[in-house]
Amino acid sequence: MHFHLTGEQAAIQDAVRGTLADKWPIEKIHAFADGDADLDRASWDALMALGLGGILLPDSGMGLLDAALACEMAGEAAAAGPLIGQLLAVAALARSDSAPARSHLNALASGETIATLVHGGSGFVPCARSADFFLIVDRDAGVRLVAAGDATIDPVKASDRTRPVSKVEIAPDAGEALFAANDAMTARLADAALVLVAADALGGGQKVTDMSVAYAKEREQFGQPIGRFQALKHQLAHMALDIEPARALVWYAAYAWDAGLADAPRAAAMAKAHLCDAYVRATRAAVAAHGGIGYTWEYGLNYWFRRAIFDRAWLGSPAHHRARAADLAGW
Amino acid sequence: MDLSYGEAAEAYRAEVRAFLGSNWPPAAEVRGPGLKQFIREFRRAATEAGYLYRAIPKCYGGSEQPVDVIKAQVIREEFARARAPMEVGGNGMNMTVPTLLEKGSDEQKALFIRKTVDGEYIWGQGYSEPGSGSDLASVRTKGELSADGSKWIINGQKIWTSQGMQSTHMFMLVRTEPDAPKHDGITYLLIDLDQPGITRRPIRQMTGEEGDHTFCEFFFDNAETPVSWQVGERGQGWYVSRTTLKHERASIGSADGLGKQFSKLVELAKEVGRIDDPLVRDKLAQIEGFVLSHRYTSFRLFSCAAAGEDPGPVQLMMKLLLTETGHEMALLAQELIGDHAFVEPAGAGGRGSRGPRGPEKWLDQIMGSLGNSIAGGASNIQRNIIGERGLGLPRDLAMSGER
Numbered sequence: 001m002h003f004h005l006t007g008e009q010a011a012i013q014d015a016v017r018g019t020l021a022d023k024w025p026i027e028k029i030h031a032f033a034d035g036d037a038d039l040d041r042a043s044w045d046a047l048m049a050l051g052l053g054g055i056l057l058p059d060s061g062m063g064l065l066d067a068a069l070a071c072e073m074a075g076e077a078a079a080a081g082p083l084i085g086q087l088l089a090v091a092a093l094a095r096s097d098s099a100p101a102r103s104h105l106n107a108l109a110s111g112e113t114i115a116t117l118v119h120g121g122s123g124f125v126p127c128a129r130s131a132d133f134f135l136i137v138d139r140d141a142g143v144r145l146v147a148a149g150d151a152t153i154d155p156v157k158a159s160d161r162t163r164p165v166s167k168v169e170i171a172p173d174a175g176e177a178l179f180a181a182n183d184a185m186t187a188r189l190a191d192a193a194l195v196l197v198a199a200d201a202l203g204g205g206q207k208v209t210d211m212s213v214a215y216a217k218e219r220e221q222f223g224q225p226i227g228r229f230q231a232l233k234h235q236l237a238h239m240a241l242d243i244e245p246a247r248a249l250v251w252y253a254a255y256a257w258d259a260g261l262a263d264a265p266r267a268a269a270m271a272k273a274h275l276c277d278a279y280v281r282a283t284r285a286a287v288a289a290h291g292g293i294g295y296t297w298e299y300g301l302n303y304w305f306r307r308a309i310f311d312r313a314w315l316g317s318p319a320h321h322r323a324r325a326a327d328l329a330g331w
Numbered sequence: 332m333d334l335s336y337g338e339a340a341e342a343y344r345a346e347v348r349a350f351l352g353s354n355w356p357p358a359a360e361v362r363g364p365g366l367k368q369f370i371r372e373f374r375r376a377a378t379e380a381g382y383l384y385r386a387i388p389k390c391y392g393g394s395e396q397p398v399d400v401i402k403a404q405v406i407r408e409e410f411a412r413a414r415a416p417m418e419v420g421g422n423g424m425n426m427t428v429p430t431l432l433e434k435g436s437d438e439q440k441a442l443f444i445r446k447t448v449d450g451e452y453i454w455g456q457g458y459s460e461p462g463s464g465s466d467l468a469s470v471r472t473k474g475e476l477s478a479d480g481s482k483w484i485i486n487g488q489k490i491w492t493s494q495g496m497q498s499t500h501m502f503m504l505v506r507t508e509p510d511a512p513k514h515d516g517i518t519y520l521l522i523d524l525d526q527p528g529i530t531r532r533p534i535r536q537m538t539g540e541e542g543d544h545t546f547c548e549f550f551f552d553n554a555e556t557p558v559s560w561q562v563g564e565r566g567q568g569w570y571v572s573r574t575t576l577k578h579e580r581a582s583i584g585s586a587d588g589l590g591k592q593f594s595k596l597v598e599l600a601k602e603v604g605r606i607d608d609p610l611v612r613d614k615l616a617q618i619e620g621f622v623l624s625h626r627y628t629s630f631r632l633f634s635c636a637a638a639g640e641d642p643g644p645v646q647l648m649m650k651l652l653l654t655e656t657g658h659e660m661a662l663l664a665q666e667l668i669g670d671h672a673f674v675e676p677a678g679a680g681g682r683g684s685r686g687p688r689g690p691e692k693w694l695d696q697i698m699g700s701l702g703n704s705i706a707g708g709a710s711n712i713q714r715n716i717i718g719e720r721g722l723g724l725p726r727d728l729a730m731s732g733e734r
């Protein structure tokens with residue numbers, strides 16, 4: 001029985017956190033957010049240099065849980081780049097029989113090339129202009145790998161400034177088919193994507209909670225730190241209560257996927273719905289806890305606020321996944 | 332991660348299962364006093380085998396087993412599966428015994444632990460007073476030494492004592508040093524409740540519950556207890572009581588009860604024909620997100636305990652999470668029962684005689700969920716604990732005297 005992180009997993013998280021602290025400080029985020037690029041190459045390459053691209057290779061000795069821990073750190077740092085797409089493209093190619101598609105595997109796993117995730121049904125794709133490949137995961141149409149040249153990409157002014165989306169059009173038969181709609185791997189990849197978004201939301205929710213707590217200890221009014229006042233203390237306690245126990249929900253969903261448990265699809269839906277709602281609540285509460293400074297652009301809370309809006313809507317809303325979870329439970 | 336318990340645990344499970352197979356259940360014709368006797372003997376055998384009272388030394392009636400959370404979990408699961416009785420419950424096992432094991436004298440351990448384990452002594456908690464709730468260290472019930480210095484003479488009032496009508500004894504906090512600072516003037520005493528100086532009265536609850544099963548208030552009018560029944564040093568009672576509260580918290584958050592209650596809520600939605608309503612399905616799944624968070628976090632806490640690692644602030648959140656989720660379930664239940672809410676459930680409050688009960692029985696949970704946010708550390712106190720001990724926020728100035 002083991003249901004908490006190993007020392008090794010904690011060390012991997014520390015390595016990702018340290019790399020992003022170094023390569024993706026708030027000054028970099030500010031500069032990037034007002035620029036035109038949809039990917040910051042330096043911080044992305046640093047993450048790839050850590051080997052994150054290969055986590056979901058079948059022989060890596062790691063699994064979706066480890067991928068989720070990496071995505072959690074990306075969420076915490078509001079990292080740039082299509083990490084979820086990259087992880088899943090490697091997972092998909094490594095398990096596919098398509099020789100032409102598999103020829104791209106090594107370059108993707110090492111981070112030499114970039115893949116982003118296209119959610120079937122949505123035309124908005126994060127980091128599309130920087131991607132070499134689009135991984136389309138569609139429960140109704142299957143999984144495909146499409147080269148960038150086969151897509152039409154229209155940039156939009158994106159609300160999430162750290163993972164800017166573009167409007168992308170791809171012909172239904174473009175690229176290589178990896179898995180048919182009725183192949184079990186299609187659903188598994190779609191489920192894995194939900195768990196990884198939940199992990200991003202977990203990291204972001206934790207980050208804004210930590211920021212709020214730190215601010216409440218520093219900021220003084222009426223001659224004392226505002227965190228001493230019970231009204232704010234209780235709000236902060238509820239932020240923590242909303243995030244910390246939900247961590248185990250993400251762990252379980254990832255573990256269930258790795259272990260191939262029967263309830264893995266439902267656990268993924270529950271984790272996506274629960275964490276993305278919690279992330280929105282956390283970022284709203286964080287702005288409120290900060291007061292005026294939280295409402296400024298300069299302070300930076302808005303980057304996580306915007307990511308929370310993105311995570312909530314991407315790959316289907318909480319209500320959508322709760323409806324699926326209700327069906328999957330046989331209610 | 333791995334949710335299996337491992338081979339050694341499964342071997343142990345087979346052992347426990349074999350024991351239960353030959354010792355439980357009683358034959359169908361065993362009833363009444365015979366059944367009570369059977370249960371007593373079953374518990375004795377289970378203790379002998381090392382399954383019950385594992386933390387209690389053999390000389391006091393326990394089985395004195397090394398700490399092993401996995402074995403303990405296997406025992407709980409197998410006893411639950413066989414519907415076999417485990418240890419006697421209540422304040423005695425949860426609070427008195429752990430406190431005595433940690434802080435009691437040898438005489439006190441010998442006097443009280445075995446009889447508590449046997450269920451002969453039932454303990455009431457004497458902490459709260461009409462003027463001392465969350466600010467527990469402000470207790471005013473007075474203890475004074477008798478002229479010969481052999482007894483404490485007690486005057487005052489205690490309140491909100493669960494199981495008060497059945498209690499034979501009480502552990503209580505009394506002020507013995509009126510001039511000392513608030514927290515240093517309290518002594519922890521044990522007292523026999525069967526004496527002329529003590530009057531007890533049941534308090535009727537909002538559920539309508541009254542009589543033997545409700546909580547009580549106690550009046551002390553020159554009640555007496557021997558000085559040798561004082562636990563820990565005179566004036567150090569506050570610190571002695573911290574042991575027991577810790578134990579109470581650990582026992583409230585850990586149960587599987589929330590998941591079971593949620594399953595019943597889903598059954599209710601089916602029973603009243605609302606399970607296909609998309610709003611009800613959404614709300615159920617929303618609540619289940621919290622139920623599962625609680626469940627998987629209990630796995631996490633268990634895993635940390637087995638590995639001897641500190642799980643961090645999340646352990647402080649379990650009671651509030653349980654309570655808050657209970658409120659959400661109450662609100663949905665209220666929506667689901669509709670007109671049934673007009674009918675008072677039989678045996679209101681969940682005890683006493685009851686006939687067949689329809690959806691109106693959820694009124695017990697709807698009201699009881701409020702009790703959870705008061706008993707065992709009120710929700711606002713839980714929020715303080717999470718904020719201060721968990722997040723490291725500065726203490727409220729009014730409470731800065733607390734330790």
